[in-house]
Amino acid sequence: MAAQQLAEAGMAVQLYEAQATVGRKFLVAGHGGFNLSNAEEIAAFSERYGQEAGRFAGLLHHFSPNDLRAWAADLGIETFVGSSGRVFPVAAHKPAAVLRAWLGRLRALGVEINTRHRWLGFVGAAGLRMRNEREGAGQEFTLEPEATVLALGGGSWTKTGSDGAWAPLLQNIGVPVVPFAPANCGAELAWSMFVRDKIGRTPLKNIALRVNDGPAIRGEIMLTAYGVEGTPVYALTPQVRAALAGSGPATLHLNLKPDLSPAALLLKLKQPRGKLSFAEFLKKALHLGAPVPTLLREVRADVATLGPEELARLLVAIPLNVTGLRPLEEAISTAGGVAFEAVDEHLMLRQRPGTYVAGEMLDWEAPTGGYLLQGCFSTGAWVAQAIIGSQLARGSSEQ
Numbered sequence: 001m002a003a004q005q006l007a008e009a010g011m012a013v014q015l016y017e018a019q020a021t022v023g024r025k026f027l028v029a030g031h032g033g034f035n036l037s038n039a040e041e042i043a044a045f046s047e048r049y050g051q052e053a054g055r056f057a058g059l060l061h062h063f064s065p066n067d068l069r070a071w072a073a074d075l076g077i078e079t080f081v082g083s084s085g086r087v088f089p090v091a092a093h094k095p096a097a098v099l100r101a102w103l104g105r106l107r108a109l110g111v112e113i114n115t116r117h118r119w120l121g122f123v124g125a126a127g128l129r130m131r132n133e134r135e136g137a138g139q140e141f142t143l144e145p146e147a148t149v150l151a152l153g154g155g156s157w158t159k160t161g162s163d164g165a166w167a168p169l170l171q172n173i174g175v176p177v178v179p180f181a182p183a184n185c186g187a188e189l190a191w192s193m194f195v196r197d198k199i200g201r202t203p204l205k206n207i208a209l210r211v212n213d214g215p216a217i218r219g220e221i222m223l224t225a226y227g228v229e230g231t232p233v234y235a236l237t238p239q240v241r242a243a244l245a246g247s248g249p250a251t252l253h254l255n256l257k258p259d260l261s262p263a264a265l266l267l268k269l270k271q272p273r274g275k276l277s278f279a280e281f282l283k284k285a286l287h288l289g290a291p292v293p294t295l296l297r298e299v300r301a302d303v304a305t306l307g308p309e310e311l312a313r314l315l316v317a318i319p320l321n322v323t324g325l326r327p328l329e330e331a332i333s334t335a336g337g338v339a340f341e342a343v344d345e346h347l348m349l350r351q352r353p354g355t356y357v358a359g360e361m362l363d364w365e366a367p368t369g370g371y372l373l374q375g376c377f378s379t380g381a382w383v384a385q386a387i388i389g390s391q392l393a394r395g396s397s398e399q
């Protein structure tokens with residue numbers, strides 16, 4: 001995004017990518033739902049960035065979800081807003097086609113795209129140490145651009161090229177980098193062998209999930225051999241991480257009937273059970289089939305003997321004790337990265353004037369649903385604006 005906007009402003013832009021092709025994680029995102037953005041209002045949208053909400057409000061005003069849709073339309077990519085508010089390209093536009101259209105535009109603007117070129121660190125006051133890895137052991141050379149944008153990604157899905165190997169290169173010049181942590185990832189639970197074998201991968205739809213006493217997130221989760229995953233689990237990763245780091249327990253509370261009032265739930269559970277087994281009764285009274293009875297027995301061995309009041313309390317707050325988060329490699333995104341204190345209001349490194357940072361390599365996190373790519377695009381547009389401004393200022397001072 002930064003490359004495009006700088007080229008549109010008439011600047012000569014060279015893009016360097018360590019992998020053999022660019023945009024590998026963009027393509028992975030495309031296969032996993034491809035939410036380019038979200039139609040939420042900017043005030044609510046910015047809240048998704050947690051403690052960086054204020055900063056992102058400014059970034060999103062500068063390059064908004066509507067600007068992103070207009071950008072896509074300009075590439076010939078029609079988008080639509082799904083029922084969840086997520087913004088998708090219409091089905092005809094496969095991820096590879098979107099990327100192809102975008103790269104075509106960059107080339108038409110004169111952006112020089114150099115793949116298999118790795119940035120190795122800084123040299124002197126303005127230089128970049130680079131390695132051309134196209135042949136054999138590679139050839140090192142130095143670049144001295146007027147401005148540099150680093151957009152090297154987070155540390156998950158390393159096969160896409162986002163390996164986080166840039167962290168020490170920045171720390172070497174005194175830039176604080178917050179340690180990476182998995183974001184938008186599954187939570188591990190200490191399932192018994194029985195549950196692990198019996199449940200497999202099973203979805204639970206229309207549920208609500210919260211961490212300890214925190215706010216509940218609605219949606220669908222997947223029970224897996226290691227624990228739970230799915231949009232509500234991902235959205236709760238910051239709270240789970242904080243709870244795991246604290247002294248108390250990290251407990252997910254699962255509500256299987258968030259649409260029923262406590263009174264209505266109790267009424268259904270007070271129906272006579274007759275000769276029905278516990279599993280048959282749950283199915284008949286509440287449409288809760290497998291794997292719910294197994295799950296309930298896992299957390300409460302005597303569940304079948306509970307009275308209606310106690311069972312009602314359990315069904316809306318099944319405690320799932322989290323033992324850890326899934327590894328960074330598997331995570332959809334990365335928390336941590338270049339600390340915001342290391343950059344000024346233009347996202348320029350204080351340690352290295354003329355070098356800007358954009359995208360996931362900055363220390364922010366947001367849930368899935370289009371907030372990640374929008375955050376990357378908005379930071380890219382922001383640094384482009386800053387560079388254009390600084391070049392104009394330089395031009396006028398030289399006249």
Ligand SMILES: Cc1cc2nc3c(=O)[nH]c(=O)nc-3n(C[C@H](O)[C@H](O)[C@H](O)COP(=O)(O)OP(=O)(O)OC[C@H]3O[C@@H](n4cnc5c(N)ncnc54)[C@H](O)[C@@H]3O)c2cc1C
Pocket residue numbers: 016017018019022023024025026028029030032033034035036037117118119120151152153154156157160161162163164165166331332333358359360361368369370371372373374376
């Ligand atoms: C499975 C999955 C699904 C996702 N789905 C969505 C979704 O639907 N919606 C959404 O908003 N987000 C989604 N995301 C997240 C989104 O893809 C990322 O947040 C986004 O791609 C980050 O963009 P970036 O430009 O900051 O970094 P990246 O896309 O990671 O790009 C960084 C690039 O820098 C290159 N690089 C790294 N180091 C060097 C170096 N030293 N020299 C040269 N090049 C280097 C890498 O090879 C890489 O190509 C998903 C992610 C995953 C893994």
